[in-house]
Amino acid sequence: MAHNSWSDPDSSFATDFRTAKHTPFFEPIINTFNDGGYKPNVSYHYNPDVAAYHYGVRHPMKPFRLMLTDHLVSGYKLHEQMDLYQTERASKEELLNFHSADYIEFLQRITPQNSTKFADDLKKFNIGDDCPVFDGMYDYCQFYAGASLDASRKLISGMSDIAINWSGGLHHAKKYEPSGFCYVNDIVMAILNLLRVHPRVLYIDIDLHHGDGVQEAFYLTDRVMTVSFHKYNGEFFPGTGNYDETGVGKGKHFALNVPLQDGIDDSSYVKLFKSVIEPVITKFRPTVIIQQCGADSLGYDRLGCFNLNIKAHGECVKYVKSFGIPMMCLGGGGYTPRNVSRLWCYETSIMTNNELSSKLPDDIPFRSWFEPDYSLHPNLGDRFENKNTKKYLDNLRVQLMENLRYLNQAPSVQMQEIPPDLQNLTTDEETKILDRLKRESKFDKYKDEQRYYINKKDESRRGELLD
Numbered sequence: 001m002a003h004n005s006w007s008d009p010d011s012s013f014a015t016d017f018r019t020a021k022h023t024p025f026f027e028p029i030i031n032t033f034n035d036g037g038y039k040p041n042v043s044y045h046y047n048p049d050v051a052a053y054h055y056g057v058r059h060p061m062k063p064f065r066l067m068l069t070d071h072l073v074s075g076y077k078l079h080e081q082m083d084l085y086q087t088e089r090a091s092k093e094e095l096l097n098f099h100s101a102d103y104i105e106f107l108q109r110i111t112p113q114n115s116t117k118f119a120d121d122l123k124k125f126n127i128g129d130d131c132p133v134f135d136g137m138y139d140y141c142q143f144y145a146g147a148s149l150d151a152s153r154k155l156i157s158g159m160s161d162i163a164i165n166w167s168g169g170l171h172h173a174k175k176y177e178p179s180g181f182c183y184v185n186d187i188v189m190a191i192l193n194l195l196r197v198h199p200r201v202l203y204i205d206i207d208l209h210h211g212d213g214v215q216e217a218f219y220l221t222d223r224v225m226t227v228s229f230h231k232y233n234g235e236f237f238p239g240t241g242n243y244d245e246t247g248v249g250k251g252k253h254f255a256l257n258v259p260l261q262d263g264i265d266d267s268s269y270v271k272l273f274k275s276v277i278e279p280v281i282t283k284f285r286p287t288v289i290i291q292q293c294g295a296d297s298l299g300y301d302r303l304g305c306f307n308l309n310i311k312a313h314g315e316c317v318k319y320v321k322s323f324g325i326p327m328m329c330l331g332g333g334g335y336t337p338r339n340v341s342r343l344w345c346y347e348t349s350i351m352t353n354n355e356l357s358s359k360l361p362d363d364i365p366f367r368s369w370f371e372p373d374y375s376l377h378p379n380l381g382d383r384f385e386n387k388n389t390k391k392y393l394d395n396l397r398v399q400l401m402e403n404l405r406y407l408n409q410a411p412s413v414q415m416q417e418i419p420p421d422l423q424n425l426t427t428d429e430e431t432k433i434l435d436r437l438k439r440e441s442k443f444d445k446y447k448d449e450q451r452y453y454i455n456k457k458d459e460s461r462r463g464e465l466l467d
């Protein structure tokens with residue numbers, strides 16, 4: 001018998017099936033986060049075009065995962081809870097704030113069609129299997145970097161307390177060369193921008209791999225503290241990130257590395273994460289935090305070796321959020337698209353204080369990607385043997401606390417110096433940035449932007465459904 005609640009005398013307006021059908025899949029959370037009811041203003045920075053690029057058929061990095069993420073986020077109606085920005089490309093000048101001119105010009109020039117003419121450059125710039133030349137590579141870089149820069153501007157202007165860019169977080173890229181699927185380092189560029197206003201920036205990286213590009217860029221300064229949790233055995237990519245890498249010169253003690261072995265499980269990871277991050281935040285007292293949420297630390301990742309479930313990964317991010325410090329949330333690695341998108345959607349719900357039903361919405365495009373369970377929380381925790389013994393973790397914790405001891409006596413870190421990269425900002429550039437901020441803070445403009453974004457998304461969804 002077909003259920004018809006309109007004619008059911010026991011049903012109220014709140015329980016009838018039509019209302020239920022249009023009820024969002026989340027429930028606002030009231031003070032269950034132990035965060036004193038912190039309700040941040042959250043912004044979401046994304047340009048759908050970024051998801052259309054291809055590194056190559058056999059390459060594990062699939063920008064397509066960003067589209068899946070976006071569909072889950074809007075399927076759960078989380079986009080209604082955030083300020084949405086369709087981001088613009090970073091300009092060449094912005095890329096040059098960190099990267100060298102000859103490298104950026106090379107990225108701009110090279111195409112799959114002309115690459116044979118640049119054999120020497122390909123070698124010089126470390127182009128190969130990990131970082132291939134693909135169609136539109138330079139545009140792709142501009143898109144994901146532009147989104148992180150946009151996020152940094154919204155944090156600086158105070159329009160956002162938390163700014164999310166799932167297309168960013170490409171933490172391996174170096175000043176002169178690409179590395180580990182990363183061509184330009186959007187994180188470094190965003191941090192350089194934040195340093196213009198913020199005295200102390202904390203960078204936290206929970207990708208499976210060491211956040212080497214960001215660590216290297218700020219290894220000499222005490223204004224950026226980098227903390228990275230990752231698999232380390234001296235050989236695993238990128239080969240760096242042992243606990244004895246702690247910074248140099250003024251930056252000594254302002255890099256912290258947490259080397260882990262295969263198979264780490266939810267409870268030991270979360271426990272270790274909190275025991276490290278709590279003293280880092282209370283001693284270093286960052287005025288803004290960048291959280292890199294690389295999804296390759298999940299269990300069953302195509303390139304992974306940890307046993308983390310989505311809730312444990314999210315618990316770390318939730319813990320950082322609970323300090324109520326302005327925060328940028330970035331993506332990163334993650335090579336099993338269906339789980340990457342589940343994770344980043346779940347973490348979007350954490351940022352916006354929403355509890356999601358673990359049953360995925362019925363009407364999302366590409367729903368078959370999530371079979372057979374169609375759940376937000378598949379079990380990812382049982383693939384590898386946990387090689388992190390209690391003894392290993394205890395010793396590691398002691399070592400990390402020893403590394404952090406300096407922060408106890410550290411005089412409050414003031415805005416001692418502007419990093420050299422920032423000194424050459426001309427008055428012109430300064431004025432341009434301020435003008436842009438002013439423009440963006442005009443409420444009307446932002447409302448149009450948001451509406452345009454939603455329309456565009458609907459159009460693209462219709463297209464997919466017709467296919």
Ligand SMILES: [Zn+2]
Nearest residue numbers: 207208209333
């Ligand atoms: Zn990674």
